[in-house]
Amino acid sequence: MAVSPGVTDADGAASAPSPAPASPAPASPAAAETAGALDGTVETRGIEPVPDHERRGRVRELFPTWVAANISVLLLTMGAGLVVFNGLNFWQVLLAAAIAGGISFGLVGLLSVSGKWGGAPGAMLSRATFGVRGNYFPGMILWVARFGWETINAVTGAYAVLTVLRLLFGVRSSTPLIAVTLLLFVGVTFVVSGMGRKVLNLCNTWSTYLFGLFTVLVLGYLVTTMDWGAVFSRPAGGTAMFIAGIGTIAAGGISWIPTGPDFARYLPHSAEGRKIFGTTLSGALLVLVPMVLMGGVMSVKDPALAKTDDPVSFLGEALPMWLAVPYLVVALIGMVLINSLSMYSAGFTAQTMGVKLPRAWAVSINAGISLVGGLLLMLVAKSFYGSFISFLSLLAVSFSAWVGVYGIDMLRRRNRTVRYDPAGLLDTSRSSRYWYVGGYCWQAMTAWGVALLLGLGFTKCDWFTGPLVSTWIGENGLGWAATALLAALLHAALPVPREGAAPAPVPAPRIEEASAGTHRD
Numbered sequence: 125m126a127v128s129p130g131v132t133d134a135d136g137a138a139s140a141p142s143p144a145p146a147s148p149a150p151a152s153p154a155a156a157e158t159a160g161a162l163d164g165t166v167e168t169r170g171i172e173p174v175p176d177h178e179r180r181g182r183v184r185e186l187f188p189t190w191v192a193a194n195i196s197v198l199l200l201t202m203g204a205g206l207v208v209f210n211g212l213n214f215w216q217v218l219l220a221a222a223i224a225g226g227i228s229f230g231l232v233g234l235l236s237v238s239g240k241w242g243g244a245p246g247a248m249l250s251r252a253t254f255g256v257r258g259n260y261f262p263g264m265i266l267w268v269a270r271f272g273w274e275t276i277n278a279v280t281g282a283y284a285v286l287t288v289l290r291l292l293f294g295v296r297s298s299t300p301l302i303a304v305t306l307l308l309f310v311g312v313t314f315v316v317s318g319m320g321r322k323v324l325n326l327c328n329t330w331s332t333y334l335f336g337l338f339t340v341l342v343l344g345y346l347v348t349t350m351d352w353g354a355v356f357s358r359p360a361g362g363t364a365m366f367i368a369g370i371g372t373i374a375a376g377g378i379s380w381i382p383t384g385p386d387f388a389r390y391l392p393h394s395a396e397g398r399k400i401f402g403t404t405l406s407g408a409l410l411v412l413v414p415m416v417l418m419g420g421v422m423s424v425k426d427p428a429l430a431k432t433d434d435p436v437s438f439l440g441e442a443l444p445m446w447l448a449v450p451y452l453v454v455a456l457i458g459m460v461l462i463n464s465l466s467m468y469s470a471g472f473t474a475q476t477m478g479v480k481l482p483r484a485w486a487v488s489i490n491a492g493i494s495l496v497g498g499l500l501l502m503l504v505a506k507s508f509y510g511s512f513i514s515f516l517s518l519l520a521v522s523f524s525a526w527v528g529v530y531g532i533d534m535l536r537r538r539n540r541t542v543r544y545d546p547a548g549l550l551d552t553s554r555s556s557r558y559w560y561v562g563g564y565c566w567q568a569m570t571a572w573g574v575a576l577l578l579g580l581g582f583t584k585c586d587w588f589t590g591p592l593v594s595t596w597i598g599e600n601g602l603g604w605a606a607t608a609l610l611a612a613l614l615h616a617a618l619p620v621p622r623e624g625a626a627p628a629p630v631p632a633p634r635i636e637e638a639s640a641g642t643h644r645d
Contacts, residue, residue: 167320170483171475173546174243174389181390183399186236188328189387190229190407193380193465195335195458197436198280198512199412202373203419204430205513210369211361214420220369221416225409227370228377231527232384233404237397238534239385242544245472246385250526252544252623253533254572256552257563262526262572263477266382269522270470272515273379274313274463274490275497281309281459282498283436284452291440291449299503306498313460314491317467320483321390324464331457338451339414345447346421355424368601372513373416375520377408378604381527383469467491514585520604521579528611529572536620548624557624565621571614579607 206212206220235246242249247266251259285305289295316323361369388400422442423430440448467487474486481488501511537543548557560566581592582603592598597606 167322168482169320171245171248171472172550173248173544176243176393179243179390179392181388181392181395183391183395183403185325186387186400186403187407188325188332189465190232190404191332191335191411192328192458192461194408194411194415194462195331195455196277196280196415196462197284197439197452197455197459198276198376199415200419200422200439201430201512202376203416203421204423204427205372205419206369206416207358207420207423208427208430210365210372211359212366212369212420213358213360214355214417216361216366216369217420218413218417220366221373221413222409224370224373225377225412226405228374229380229405229408229412230401231531232377232380232408233401235381235527235531235534236384236388236400236404238530238537238543239388240391240393240395240397240400241537242385242549243389243546244385244544244549245389245469245476246382246530247469247473247476248549249385249544250382250530251476251549252558253530253565254568255560255563255565256556256558258560258565258569260477261569262529263473265522265576266526267470267473267477269379269519270466270473271490271493271497272519274466274470274494275501276512276515277459277463277466278306278310278313278494278498279501280436281313281456281463282306282502284456284459285309287437287440288449288452288456290437291445291452302502303499306495306502309460309463310491310495310498313463313467314487316460317464317471317487318485320468321387324461324468327457327461327464331454331461334454335411335458338447338454339411339418341447342418342443342451343414345443346418350421350425355421358424364600371520371601371604372516373412375516375604377412378520378523378527381523382530383465386469386472387465463494510586514587517583517585517601517603518580518588521583521607522576524604524608525572525576525579525611528575528608528613529568529615531608532571532612532615533568555624559624560621567618567621568615571611571618574614575607575611578610579603582606 203217203221206217212220238249239246242252247259247263250263253259254262282302282305285308286295286297286301289301290297295301316327384404388395391400426442436452439452442448443451467490470490471483471486474481474489475483479486479489545557551557552563553559554563558565578592580588580603581590582595582598583590584593584598590598590603597603
């Protein structure tokens with residue numbers, strides 16, 4: 125007989141586990157929400173693991189999810205940057221995009237398998253890696269990074285709205301209009317992310333079809349109008365700039381790695397890991413590689429595309445209005461979905477950090493911060509592209525430290541019969557299976573902290589210059605790779621953490637005994 129995770133509060137946290145009653149009844153509002161998590165349109169499940177009988181997801185649903193996660197005109201800007209700032213030619217841009225996407229989203233696919241194992245979001249499963257208290261430290265950094273990523277996406281979406289208004293109606297940008305468009309974009313994102321998994325899957329599927337159609341049209345236009353002689357006559361860039369370009373593109377994918385389990389937690393245990401990996405990788409590469417390459421090709425005609433303060437407006441100049449407007453509208457839908465996916469996962473992170481709100485409302489914290497940050501970035505920051513690349517550099521290092529430790533923990537769990545204990549994940553008391561020493565797994569915390577500090581030492585951006593940037597790793601922009609590798613090696617070399625004992629199952633009373641007792645009464 126399974127052990128119930130006990131009484132949950134609004135954020136899905138729990139006290140010590142308790143035996144499951146023979147006829148369970150919802151013990152709290154959160155438990156009542158959980159009972160109907162998949163029945164309605166709005167997903168009400170929070171960070172609590174999905175029980176086996178509710179795991180009706182299919183691996184193929186991951187394909188449109190990771191297509192939608194890459195429908196962003198920022199990839200065009202990044203592709204333009206590879207040509208203008210890194211000096212790469214056509215073939216180098218193509219190869220850099222393929223390698224970066226393969227590495228980053230390959231890791232997304234691999235670590236997403238843990239979502240199937242534990243049926244919980246990545247931020248929740250991370251408790252088993254770092255300890256129920258230790259998880260707060262990497263969790264806080266991942267949460268802050270989410271703020272930044274959502275702010276960047278919100279700004280890009282607002283710029284897309286402003287560009288469409290200018291092209292169609294000749295409306296010029298102004299401070300009040302910027303504030304209104306940003307507010308609308310963040311508001312729509314908040315609503316979509318709050319609806320949850322079912323709505324996101326439906327939107328992702330249709331956006332995949334629409335964006336695919338218009339991307340083919342844009343590619344066709346470029347093929348027939350570009351000066352391909354100028355495109356292919358560009359000399360090759362240096363090796364260091366090529367490697368650094370891979371890191372720049374990979375940073376975006378790396379930021380999705382802790383989120384991967386969130387979208388695999390409804391998959392049944394029978395779902396094949398290699399299919400999860402392949403579906404995730406193919407969905408991402410289908411969009412990422414063409415988008416980066418398109419940006420690189422467009423920048424050959426107009427190098428200013430990589431330097432503009434408005435990362436979207438150049439599409440209105442590079443494409444005819446009949447193509448630019450519908451493409452931007454579809455891309456805008458994609459950016460709403462990207463931000464919705466990010467906020468969806470941010471809600472779980474907020475709950476894991478102790479926010480006492482249901483998931484649908486926990487995302488309001490991220491929505492509010494991205495709105496304020498977006499206004500600052502659009503009205504105060506001097507260079508959008510410079511701020512974006514600086515953010516990506518720090519983002520890659522902060523996420524890579526988590527990835528290295530979490531990946532080793534996954535490898536150690538792959539042959540276990542019970543890989544994650546649902547009651548232990550929910551229990552934040554001393555009785556938790558993942559209490560370790562004072563609530564901290566010191567091995568994981570040590571590997572994560574040392575790798576993070578070293579990775580920052582290799583990092584150089586507009587906001588920060590580490591003391592190790594003059595090394596080969598620093599000059600080639602490989603701080604993120606060194607961070608992940610060091611975190612993994614340290615965690616593997618340190619003693620294997622010892623989890624607490626799982627609570628012993630308490631059998632329910634036999635039906636005959638219960639009936640007999642009732643008869644005697």
